[in-house]
Structure formats: C-alpha cells, structure tokens
Amino acid sequence: MRIAVVGGGALGASAALALAGRNHEVELLERGTLGCGASAKAAGILSSFAWNDADYRLIAQTRGALGETIALALAAGERAARGAWRSAPSLVVGSGANLPKLDQLQERVERHTEECERLDWRAAAAAFPGLSFRPGDEAIVAQEDGVIEAGDFLAALRARLEQESVTVRENHAVDLTAVRGRFDGVVVAGGAWTKGLLAPIGVRLPIQAYRTQLASLAIAGGGDLPILHDLDHHFYTRPESEGSMLAGNGTQLRPFEPEQYNEAGDPEFVHSVAERVVARFADGGEAAVRSSWAGLCVATPDRRPLCGAVPGQPGLWVLTGDNGFGLMRSLALGEALADAVGGRGAADLDPARFGAAGDAFEMREGYGSG
Ligand SMILES: Cc1cc2nc3c(=O)[nH]c(=O)nc-3n(C[C@H](O)[C@H](O)[C@H](O)COP(=O)(O)OP(=O)(O)OC[C@H]3O[C@@H](n4cnc5c(N)ncnc54)[C@H](O)[C@@H]3O)c2cc1C
Structure with missing residues (x-):
C-alpha cells in the first residue's frame, strides 16, 4: 500500500x-x-x-x-x-509504604529472566556513593537499562x-x-x-495531553550517576554529560493544548526538584539548575x-x-x-x-x- x-x-x-x-x-x-x-x-x-x-x-x-x-x-x-544509546544501571528507591511497589517491580523483572538485585540502605550506599540513603530505604537495581x-x-x-x-x-x-x-x-x-x-x-x-517537566542540573560526577526513580521523593534523574544530570517530575495531570502551554519549567518545579536532589544526592547541596523545560505527553x-x-x-x-x-x-x-x-x-x-x-x-x- x-x-x-x-x-x-x-x-x-x-x-x-x-x-x-x-x-x-x-x-x-x-x-x-x-x-x-x-x-x-x-x-x-x-x-x-x-x-x-x-x-x-x-x-x-x-x-x-x-x-x-x-x-x-x-x-x-x-x-x-x-x-543514540548509553547503558546505565537503573534503580528504584523507596521505603515504608512504597516497599510493596518495589516487590512488584522486582518480581516482574526477575520473572522475565533478568537479574534484579535488592539492596538495603547500607548496601545501596556502598554501591552508589553519589546517592544518600537513610535507614529503612531499599533499592532494586536493573543492569540492562540505559538512556x-x-x-x-x-x-x-x-x-x-x-x-x-x-x-x-x-x-x-x-x-x-x-x-x-x-x-x-x-x-x-x-x-x-x-x-x-x-x-x-x-x-x-x-486521549488527553498532559504536561510534564524536566531540569538539567550541574552536579559533580553527574555523567556517572545511575538512572534513579525515587518513589519517596516523587522524582527521577538520569546521567547527562560528565558534570550534569537531568531531573524530572512536575507532572500536571490536566488537559493541555499543544499550541498553548508554557514550554519553560515552572519556578515551583525548579525549586522542588532542587530540594529533592539535596535530599537524595551526596553532592546535592552543591548542585545548580542550568535549565528547565516542559513538554506534553498523551494519556x-x-x-x-x-x-x-x-x-x-x-x-x-x-x-x-x-x-x-x-x-x-x-x-x-x-x-x-x-x-x-x-x-x-x-x-x-x-x-x-x-x-x-x-x-x-x-x-x-x-x-x-x-
Ligand atoms: C519532560 C519529558 C520527559 C520524558 N521522558 C521520557 C523518558 O525518559 N523515556 C521515555 O520513553 N519517554 C519519555 N517522555 C515521553 C516521550 O517524549 C514521548 O513518549 C515521545 O516523544 C512521543 O513520541 P510521539 O512520536 O508520539 O510524539 P512527538 O514527538 O510529539 O511527535 C509528534 C509529531 O507530530 C508532528 N505533527 C503535529 N501536527 C502535525 C501535522 N498537522 N502535520 C504533520 N506533523 C504534525 C509534530 O510536529 C511532532 O513532531 C518524556 C516526555 C517529556 C515531555
């Protein structure tokens, strides 16, 4: 045809x-x-x-x-x-009420025959020194992932x-x-x-279009950090270039028009993502937001x-x-x-x-x- x-x-x-x-x-x-x-x-x-x-x-x-x-x-x-492809381990971190979600995600990956390591907070801190973990945190890690x-x-x-x-x-x-x-x-x-x-x-x-946001942050060793989904702090990050990473969330689940939405990140999003980075990354206090933007996804x-x-x-x-x-x-x-x-x-x-x-x-x- x-x-x-x-x-x-x-x-x-x-x-x-x-x-x-x-x-x-x-x-x-x-x-x-x-x-x-x-x-x-x-x-x-x-x-x-x-x-x-x-x-x-x-x-x-x-x-x-x-x-x-x-x-x-x-x-x-x-x-x-x-x-076009860069491999990087990805981890999902959570504690308390979020642990059953980790169980489900881990079970699925393992059932599909991939390895999925489970780490307590001490083991996670040893394996990923760029991140901060508190007692009670747990992490699951997939090695086959990437960007x-x-x-x-x-x-x-x-x-x-x-x-x-x-x-x-x-x-x-x-x-x-x-x-x-x-x-x-x-x-x-x-x-x-x-x-x-x-x-x-x-x-x-x-179908409905919703808006979601992303920021690029200068952070020491950013290119070597893993992909992270933090269930407790509701955000995700991924390694970018040598000294930077991307951090996202800021999702607004209401309808947006593709010709009429703000393509820049909101100041509130930039502020909240910076706070989450401070909480989860060892050098988070030194991180600086370089730029931010928003795009539309289809629900x-x-x-x-x-x-x-x-x-x-x-x-x-x-x-x-x-x-x-x-x-x-x-x-x-x-x-x-x-x-x-x-x-x-x-x-x-x-x-x-x-x-x-x-x-x-x-x-x-x-x-x-x-
Ligand atoms: C901040 C953010 C972070 C994201 N992170 C991830 C991620 O980590 N991993 C992941 O998998 N996905 C991620 N996504 C989602 C991903 O961007 C989308 O799922 C994907 O780009 C959708 O592709 P698409 O081809 O459907 O849409 P689009 O890339 O929007 O393509 C649609 C195209 O249609 C064209 N078009 C529109 N009207 C017309 C017309 N009349 N005639 C001809 N062409 C037309 C547009 O110009 C556009 O190029 C993210 C999205 C955002 C916004």
Whole structure:
C-alpha cells in the first residue's frame, strides 16, 4: 500500500520504518523537523521497571531492536547514531509504604529472566556513593537499562528511513482530510496534536495531553550517576554529560493544548526538584539548575498506547498514547502498528477497546503505581 505517516516523532518514525520493512511505500510527513515535538523534550530513560507485563515486553523488544537500528545507521554513515544509546544501571528507591511497589517491580523483572538485585540502605550506599540513603530505604537495581538520546536516536532513524526508501517530508503540515485521498492508508502519530488532527473528520479518541517537566542540573560526577526513580521523593534523574544530570517530575495531570502551554519549567518545579536532589544526592547541596523545560505527553484511560485501526474509518490507523514512556517503547510499537496495518493488530493496544467512551477520563501517571 501507499501509506502516509503523519508526525515525525519517535513513534511516527518507528512506524514508518516498520511499515517500509513490510514493503509498503511510505511517506513520513512532519510539520516541523523530525523529532521536534515531545521527542525532543524527553529524558530518554529506558527502564525495565514497567508497571505491567505487556509494557515490559514492549520495552525489552525496543531495547533489543536498538542495537540493530544503530548498527545499520552507522553502516549508512550516520555518525550521530553512535550516541543514540548509553547503558546505565537503573534503580528504584523507596521505603515504608512504597516497599510493596518495589516487590512488584522486582518480581516482574526477575520473572522475565533478568537479574534484579535488592539492596538495603547500607548496601545501596556502598554501591552508589553519589546517592544518600537513610535507614529503612531499599533499592532494586536493573543492569540492562540505559538512556536513549532522542536527537541521536532520531538521526539514526532518519538514516534507516533513507535506507528503506521512505520519503521524509519536513516542514509539511498535514490536513488529514486532504491527505487521505492521496494514499491507500494513513497513520496518525501526531503526539499531543493527534486529537486536533482527528477532530475535523469527527473522530474523538480517549486521549488527553498532559504536561510534564524536566531540569538539567550541574552536579559533580553527574555523567556517572545511575538512572534513579525515587518513589519517596516523587522524582527521577538520569546521567547527562560528565558534570550534569537531568531531573524530572512536575507532572500536571490536566488537559493541555499543544499550541498553548508554557514550554519553560515552572519556578515551583525548579525549586522542588532542587530540594529533592539535596535530599537524595551526596553532592546535592552543591548542585545548580542550568535549565528547565516542559513538554506534553498523551494519556489514555488504561495508560497503555493506542496502536491500530481507528474505529469506523477504513484506511486510517493511529499510534499515540505514550503516557510518558514513548521512546522506550517506540521501535516495538512501530512493529505493532505495522502488524495492525497487516490485519494482525494486538487486542490490548486496539484503539477500539474503550468502546464509545469519550475523552473525559481521569488521567493517571506515576512510576510503578500499578
Ligand atoms: C519532560 C519529558 C520527559 C520524558 N521522558 C521520557 C523518558 O525518559 N523515556 C521515555 O520513553 N519517554 C519519555 N517522555 C515521553 C516521550 O517524549 C514521548 O513518549 C515521545 O516523544 C512521543 O513520541 P510521539 O512520536 O508520539 O510524539 P512527538 O514527538 O510529539 O511527535 C509528534 C509529531 O507530530 C508532528 N505533527 C503535529 N501536527 C502535525 C501535522 N498537522 N502535520 C504533520 N506533523 C504534525 C509534530 O510536529 C511532532 O513532531 C518524556 C516526555 C517529556 C515531555
């Protein structure tokens, strides 16, 4: 089929690549440049600590496919691809009422045959001297995790798209009604813009865009710190360059419009994240916030992606509903979308699974919150 993919973020680019791999003739249409939307704002953490088995599998599949994507992009001469993946241990820390969440996360990772070490506060302090632990804290550690650098990842995907003869049109804003007549099929992967893209054709899916924030902090040894999810202090961090790390939270679970939200971090967020860093990092008192920003993620009622045929709209598919974890599931979701186009969509990702439910649902987020 001749297929247009609308939206050149991590999900649209992954879908275009998977569709081309199944011998479709694919055009990827992006109104800005590849990866300029939420994908450019992401922390890029890939963590095994998923909140259900299905997402664990999507994350593991994406991690497995990253190596080949990067190797093929490097072979095509895309040097930036080298920086697309950096491995780092990730740990989840909690105490008291949060310990059952650690149990659940640990059980899932171990059941899927990966090692997941459990450390008490003394052992954690010895293993991760850059962090501070108090009596009662416990940590679980996964060694296979790492960071997807969004810019380098998109460069790798761009090289792969070229190898697979996908036509990439940037600065090409799409009106869905116009584009549908020109292709056999259209995939909408517009991130926070998906709702607005579908509105003119009368489609209303159960999705809402919410805002979440990230800050870059100068901190000694930042590049060597592990990926951290702190259940007690409600924030996460990941190593950045040699002397810096990213720290995030500041999530606002209410609907936002992609053309009308503040892309800068709020002063309250910067203040609160700095306090949490002081509490959890040995050199936290010396850390300085360098910059902060906000981006939009797409929530669904069950926190799982929408990946498949749009109900009642022949030749139209959708891939969105990242719920804040789109990069780490991107390559697997691209394949799942290509399966759906081939008539073998996964029922648990089917956009029709909510029936006629509208987009008024209570958004949920939160790491390991089940
Ligand atoms: C602060 C923050 C931290 C995050 N951290 C992580 C993390 O650690 N790990 C992780 O896995 N995920 C993380 N995410 C989530 C991740 O960024 C998203 O899940 C992912 O980028 C979603 O990709 P997407 O392709 O759906 O959306 P986008 O990247 O937004 O792509 C949609 C694209 O559609 C284009 N578009 C819109 N309208 C049109 C039109 N009319 N015509 C053509 N193109 C159009 C846009 O320009 C955009 O490029 C984070 C997000 C934020 C905001």
